[in-house]
Amino acid sequence: MKKKYIIAPLGDSAIIIEWEQEISPVIHQRVLNTYHYLRSLQHIYILDLIPAYASLTVIYNARAARYAYDEVIRIVTDALNMSAAEVAVVSRQIEIPVCYDPSLGPDLLAMAEQKSLSVDKIVELHTQTTYTVYMLGFLPGFPYMGTVDDILATPRLKKPRVKIPAGSVGIAGAQTGIYPLDSPGGWNLIGKTPVRMFDAEKEIPCYCQPGDQVRFVPVSLEEFHELNHNRQ
Template identity: 55%
Template sequence: MNPDYVIHPLGDRAVTLRWEQKIDPAIHQEVMRIYHHLRVPSSPYILDLIPAYAALTIVYDTAQIRRYERISGLRWITGYIREKTTSRESISFPAPRELQIPVCYDPSLGLDITEMAASRHVTIADIITWHTQTIYTVYLTGFLPGFPYMGEVCPALATPRKAQPRLKVPAGSVGIAGLQTGIYPLASPGGWNIIGQTPLRMFDARHSDPCYCRPGDRVQFIPITLDVFKQIQQEQ
């Protein structure tokens, strides 16, 4: 079996498996397959696995490998990856979680939705319909803790990042950048085009699993009114 990825060293404690660098559900499915294959059961030398669009980063304990395996960490991890990913052993991994995330698209929260509609000569209702008609894949979380990068939006919604980022984007803001959509889990500077806001906490440090979304999740946005948004927000 010839893997479709290439292994790149990342410092002396990690490697990255890189597939063809593009947004592709089939490639990401392979990323997640290898992620679960290495995760269950995991070697005690592996400290972290970080999946992305078309890459998987593996952090390992190079000191313990040298101590117990008497070889370099890079040599061990490369062999381990090859062994695990070429094994004929079949594994089962959980089906993607199906999440419905409520979003209020009122212009008071969707800071760019009016401009986006006007630039396309459509109504705000059209923008909402386009955004909610797709079930998105969470390809990775990053930038901020729990920020889910999702794709792809329909071509009619594709919008370049703003030339001048805002100094502060409110937590829960739902934005579009290129063919991606995402949610700001915390208030932050940002250049995505904001079309709405969810009342849900996308990152909550009080929980053992603080991130609302995980790589591999399937997400559908559900439109809600401003009154419902405020009610859910108060209940959080």
């Protein structure tokens, strides 16, 4: 039977496990199962684990011993050979408030016009889906989530903005995400959340984690400002 993954060296102190390269909940569940199982081992050779859409990078301590690489390969192979039931992980269910007022979502009106939809319909389509957090990247705590309704899929802006406010909710292709910090960016902005997506002072600084199931809950502009004030 052909393996559905490959294991390859990545530099001199990491390996990468790659599954079929596509955005798929089934494939991503394999990534998460392996990620959480390896984390649970707390093995002294494994320094960090970085899950993505269809891959998992394992950073190991190459100086620990001459055979560190071989040992990590053995551990990873054992994990991959375990049954799904042995390594299954229960995902967190998260609701995130979002205000879809055009003053906070500067691309909302243009998107509605481009797709011949009302703003209310855009909001309805964006909030009716439960999204999987596939990975964190680009910025600390930036959750890449998918997938949006086909009607909402929109290419990145041709000219990225120089500064996007933290909390901005955007769409790029079939993905949706939230900017955790003020930064440049090219996603289509349709709203904003008062939730702080990254806080370096917390024990777990990133609000979202890979595998989380996220639903967006629409709030009014008044509710947004109240929630935003209360978090200060």
